[in-house]
Amino acid sequence: MKKDISLYLDSKNVLFLKAATKKEALSELIDALARSSGIADKNELEEGIWQREKLMSTGIGLGIAVPHVRIKSVKDPVLAVGLSSEGIKDYESLDNNPVRIIIMIAAGEKQHAMYISLLSAVTSVLKEASVRDKILASASPEEIYSTLTGS
Amino acid sequence: MNILCGINLISPETNLNLMLLVGICILAGTVGARIFQRLKIPQVVGYIVIGLIIGEAGLKVISAKTIEVLRPFTYFALGIIGFIIGGELKTDLFRRFGKQFFAMVIGEGLGAFLIVTPLTALFMWLATHNFALSIAISIVIGAISSATDPASTIQVLWEYKTRGLLTTAVMAIVALDDALALTLYAFATNIADLFIGKTSISISHSVFQFSYELLGAAALGIIFGYILKKSFRYLNEHDKMLPFSIGLILVTIGLSSVLDLDIILSSMFFGITTVNLIPKRSEETFELVKKFAPPIYVLFFVFVGARLQLSHLSFMIIIIAVIYLIGRSFGKIIGAYVGAKFSGASDNVKKYSGLCLFTQGGVAVGLSIMASRKFSPEIADIIITVVTTTTLVVQLVGPSFVKYAVKKAGEIGLNLTEEELIATYKVKDVMDVTPPVIRTNAVLGDILKTFSKSDYFAYPVIDSENMLAGFITFQEVKHVLTTTGLDALLLAHDIMNPIRDITTPETPLKEALEQMKQTNTNFICAVENAQSRKLAGFLDSNKVNMKLAEELISRRKKAEGII
Numbered sequence: 001m002k003k004d005i006s007l008y009l010d011s012k013n014v015l016f017l018k019a020a021t022k023k024e025a026l027s028e029l030i031d032a033l034a035r036s037s038g039i040a041d042k043n044e045l046e047e048g049i050w051q052r053e054k055l056m057s058t059g060i061g062l063g064i065a066v067p068h069v070r071i072k073s074v075k076d077p078v079l080a081v082g083l084s085s086e087g088i089k090d091y092e093s094l095d096n097n098p099v100r101i102i103i104m105i106a107a108g109e110k111q112h113a114m115y116i117s118l119l120s121a122v123t124s125v126l127k128e129a130s131v132r133d134k135i136l137a138s139a140s141p142e143e144i145y146s147t148l149t150g151s
Numbered sequence: 152m153n154i155l156c157g158i159n160l161i162s163p164e165t166n167l168n169l170m171l172l173v174g175i176c177i178l179a180g181t182v183g184a185r186i187f188q189r190l191k192i193p194q195v196v197g198y199i200v201i202g203l204i205i206g207e208a209g210l211k212v213i214s215a216k217t218i219e220v221l222r223p224f225t226y227f228a229l230g231i232i233g234f235i236i237g238g239e240l241k242t243d244l245f246r247r248f249g250k251q252f253f254a255m256v257i258g259e260g261l262g263a264f265l266i267v268t269p270l271t272a273l274f275m276w277l278a279t280h281n282f283a284l285s286i287a288i289s290i291v292i293g294a295i296s297s298a299t300d301p302a303s304t305i306q307v308l309w310e311y312k313t314r315g316l317l318t319t320a321v322m323a324i325v326a327l328d329d330a331l332a333l334t335l336y337a338f339a340t341n342i343a344d345l346f347i348g349k350t351s352i353s354i355s356h357s358v359f360q361f362s363y364e365l366l367g368a369a370a371l372g373i374i375f376g377y378i379l380k381k382s383f384r385y386l387n388e389h390d391k392m393l394p395f396s397i398g399l400i401l402v403t404i405g406l407s408s409v410l411d412l413d414i415i416l417s418s419m420f421f422g423i424t425t426v427n428l429i430p431k432r433s434e435e436t437f438e439l440v441k442k443f444a445p446p447i448y449v450l451f452f453v454f455v456g457a458r459l460q461l462s463h464l465s466f467m468i469i470i471i472a473v474i475y476l477i478g479r480s481f482g483k484i485i486g487a488y489v490g491a492k493f494s495g496a497s498d499n500v501k502k503y504s505g506l507c508l509f510t511q512g513g514v515a516v517g518l519s520i521m522a523s524r525k526f527s528p529e530i531a532d533i534i535i536t537v538v539t540t541t542t543l544v545v546q547l548v549g550p551s552f553v554k555y556a557v558k559k560a561g562e563i564g565l566n567l568t569e570e571e572l573i574a575t576y577k578v579k580d581v582m583d584v585t586p587p588v589i590r591t592n593a594v595l596g597d598i599l600k601t602f603s604k605s606d607y608f609a610y611p612v613i614d615s616e617n618m619l620a621g622f623i624t625f626q627e628v629k630h631v632l633t634t635t636g637l638d639a640l641l642l643a644h645d646i647m648n649p650i651r652d653i654t655t656p657e658t659p660l661k662e663a664l665e666q667m668k669q670t671n672t673n674f675i676c677a678v679e680n681a682q683s684r685k686l687a688g689f690l691d692s693n694k695v696n697m698k699l700a701e702e703l704i705s706r707r708k709k710a711e712g713i714i
Contacts, residue, residue: 051644052642052644052645055591055592055642055644056592056642058640060639060640061639066640068640068645070645072649094639109649112626112627112630112646112648113630116630116631116634116637116641116646117630117634119634119637119640119641119645120634120635120636120637123636123637123640124635124636127636
């Protein structure tokens with residue numbers, strides 16, 4: 001599982017979020033992904049992410065959210081991870097708790113199988129309480145990166 | 152030196168290269184047919200009208216002399232038509248309907264003869280007060296009126312893909328009534344000779360003459376049928392089978408011409424023998440010949456129109472022509488009805504057969520030319536002009552009556568192949584207008600429910616405004632099922648495929664199927680129109696195939712229910 005994440009997560013895309021709202025938080029992550037090499041069209045990513053959030057929030061409870069999208073302008077799947085120290089209260093999570101860990105996934109339009117297994121890997125890893133605790137207690141992005149990738 | 156100089160490639164009248172002329176006739180005929188098809192008039196009328204325009208009666212681009220030079224093409228067309236009609240006449244058809252066919256041929260032929268002859272005689276007697284001349288002319292004209300033109304009648308049946316009892320009966324009647332016309336003609340010329348006091352060839356001689364023509368044609372056709380059968384084992388490839396069959400047809404035509412036999416009858420017997428000796432294996436041969444034939448038919452009918460001359464019309468001839476047309480039409484309708492009733496034919500056959508028998512062509516014109524050689528110029532002129540004029544009228548009007556009759560009898564479109572059936576449909580005719588759909592915000596459980604309720608392989612995904620957003624196949628669902636923990640995270644939106652191909656309800660089905668083939672998918676979504684993304688229906692190739700098969704079977708059953 002962690003190996004899957006290590007393949008697609010760039011340590012530069014792990015950040016401590018300054019955002020207090022869902023909108024700001026997602027923007028920070030989108031900016032991070034746009035800076036990384038795989039994404040050619042930032043607008044498409046932004047529209048895709050928000051279109052998906054409108055259908056149903058990706059806050060899945062336990063302080064976790066996994067916004068995700070498949071779009072044309074992505075070549076290989078990419079991940080971005082954000083940690084909020086305060087918690088994002090307006091994220092609309094399944095358990096109504098503030099969201100603290102956000103992992104954004106963007107994949108290419110035709111990378112269906114890879115996309116599903118990456119989503120599955122991310123949720124399985126985050127379901128372990130020890131992993132979540134370790135991330136929340138991290139002092140640097142590098143620490144979060146190594147927790148998630150097992151490196 | 153031009154090696155072709157010995158061959159007459161130049162039209163005697165117009166100096167146009169003959170091949171150029173043939174090409175122009177075929178092209179112009181095809182254009183004419185398309186125009187008439189648009190007007191919902193049988194294509195054969197279009198060919199003839201084009202012939203009229205460019206022929207003797209019109210622009211004179213093509214003259215009678217040129218047509219005479221190109222006569223072999225006409226024979227070729229008649230031979231092919233005869234062969235193909237023969238191919239429709241299997242012996243079990245005669246076993247079942249032989250009596251009916253016979254009764255109807257006698258009925259329609261005698262009907263026309265018995266009505267046209269006395270009416271024409273009466274009018275001519277009133278006009279000329281010459282009893283003998285009146286009888287002589289009218290009995291010959293009456294006999295000629297019994298002939299029907301198989302070519303244009305059959306063309307209409309083919310064009311509208313008809314199948315059923317009426318179609319079968321009409322095919323058999325038009326094919327067989329040449330024989331009756333020849334018999335009546337032989338009888339009539341003898342009577343005519345008696346009245347005008349010409350030293351007649353004895354009746355026994357003329358009985359011998361037409362027996363020779365009929366039996367000779369039958370013998371020739373049967374011999375060639377056997378030859379084709381024997382040669383079949385060496386002809387397992389199309390590129391050998393077609394030229395060999397065409398070659399045999401040409402030899403049949405050539406020999407019939409040399410031996411003074413009826414071309415349609417001998418090639419028809421060739422067809423009958425072939426289809427009955429090797430019914431299964433010859434199917435392909437007939438199909439090939441049918442596909443090869445259209446340019447020759449077009450030329451044939453263009454020539455029919457081009458040959459017609461209308462310059463000799465006098466008042467008396469016009470009246471005789473009108474009497475002929477009315478008398479012949481009623482004679483055919485009443486005669487066919489009586490024959491059908493007497494032989495216990497079905498209602499459609501009784502009611503509509505006569506309407507299919509108005510056309511007249513080669514045999515009638517041929518007999519009128521033969522008659523003109525037999526009689527003095529004054530009689531000859533009347534006979535030829537009446538037959539030519541009425542041929543023009545019935546060739547222009549007759550095909551539409553054939554169409555009307557088969558339409559009324561419900562036999563149009565019952566003989567379609569799958570390909571032809573597809574060509575008649577638009578996407579909207581076969582698409583599922585209320586397909587099971589998946590909403591973009593459906594969760595995995597809902598998606599699975601949709602899959603379980605229906606047997607489609609793929610499902611359209613639509614958004615809250617019913618706009619097409621994508622599609623989901625079992626493939627995507629399979630991926631999701633093999634992973635865990637995603638139930639709360641995945642919506643249809645996440646796993647759907649983007650739409651690549653769409654069609655519209657108004658698109659021809661053939662085009663949509665072609666599109667699916669090219670993209671290697673077995674379904675396609677239809678949106679309201681090219682600008683909209685609103686889902687209008689769903690086309691699944693399996694369902695389309697099932698629908699087409701059902702339709703073909705039901706049409707076949709409908710046709711066979713009355714056969």
